[in-house]
Amino acid sequence: MLTDEYRYKILKILEANPEISQRDLAKKLNISLGRVNFCLKALIEKGLLKASNFRNSQNKLAYMYLLTSQGLEEKSVITARFLKAKLQEYAKLQAEIEELRQDSHQVLNNSFHQAEIHAL
Amino acid sequence: MLTDEYRYKILKILEANPEISQRDLAKKLNISLGRVNFCLKALIEKGLLKASNFRNSQNKLAYMYLLTSQGLEEKSVITARFLKAKLQEYAKLQAEIEELRQDSHQVLNNSFHQAEIHAL
DNA sequence: TTTTCACCGTTCAACAATTGAACAAAGTTT
DNA sequence: AAACTTTGTTCAATTGTTGAACGGTGAAAA
Structure with a gap:
């Protein structure tokens, strides 16, 4: 899933480091090689990326994943959309944490209550 | 997965509403019935919950999922651990949002830059 | 009484997502 | 020439999740 x-x-x-290998990308993203391969193909398919060959420092043939102009445009759209989602997540998390805080206080109060009862 | x-x-x-059905619990949690069933069994297996019968308002036989004393203890442990994880998530999200903000500014700067070039 | 209906927990075949071992290709090293 | 390294690709296997279907139980309707 992409x-x-x-x-x-x-x-x-990739914008910062187009010559990264799929394996290193997988490590950086903490996902599997197969999934990286799937995602890259999807991005190429949609025209956001282009794979081209180049010679790396050891004069070895390797791929280079370059953002197309459409890729650059789309990146800003995706970034904005992703940021918006993250902000919503953030607000939700704030509420959740507040709720959890109240729950853990309640637990403490319960313990206290039981301790009181126990003391009778 | 639990x-x-x-x-x-x-x-x-369940602490607040022990007589809820697995279907209603699934709706409340936005997960499937099968998964709720799996989770409840796991919690019962671990001794945190106990399923007992009772007669509901329509005098119909139904289950009641009660927290055992171990379940009450564990709940506070789990709550604390979950809160801690949420706080970490919160901090991480803050950093991510900051990074995203910078990225979208960069995008704006790039657009501006290109606009400048275009104007030449 | 018998049938129908509604709701319960349980099961599990089917689906979806992900993994990573295995492979082929290409260049380098021994 | 053979062995080794690093690349992208493939896909069988695993994992996680779903929800339709089932049998059980009591209430309501026929």
Whole structure:
């Protein structure tokens, strides 16, 4: 599955470092090689990336994943959309944490209550 | 899979409302019936919950999922652990959002830059 | 009484997502 | 020439999840 999270992360990494291998990309993203391969193909398919050959420092043939102009445009759209989602997540998390805080206080109060009862 | 998230949520809901059905619990948690069933069995297996029969308002036989004393103890442990994880998530999200903000600014700067070039 | 209906927990075949070992290709090293 | 390294690709296997279907049980309707 190719989510905005990986669209964003992959385009960002490749923009800064187009000659990264799929294996290193997988490590950086903490996902499997197979999934990286799937995501890259999808991004190429959609015209956001282009794979081209180049000679690396050891004069070895390797791929280079370059953002197309459409890729650059889309990256900003995806980034904005992803940021919006993250902000919503953030607000939700704030509420959840507040709720959890109240729950753990309640637990403490319960313990206290039981201690009181126990003391009778 | 039974994660802390669902351990916490299920124990919390059942403590307040032990006579809820697995279907309603599934709706409340936005997960499937099968998964709820799996989670409940796991919690019962671990001794945190106990299923007992009771007669509901329509005098119909139904289950009641009660927290055992071990379940009450564990709930506070799980809540604390889950809260801690949420706080970490929160901090990470803050950093991510900051990074995203910078990225989208960079994009704006790039657009501006290109606009400048275009104007030449 | 018998039938129908509604709701319960349980099961499990089917689906979806992900993994990573295995492979072929290409260049380098021994 | 053979062995080794690093690349992208493939796909069988694993994992996680779903929800339709089933049998059980009591209430309501026929």
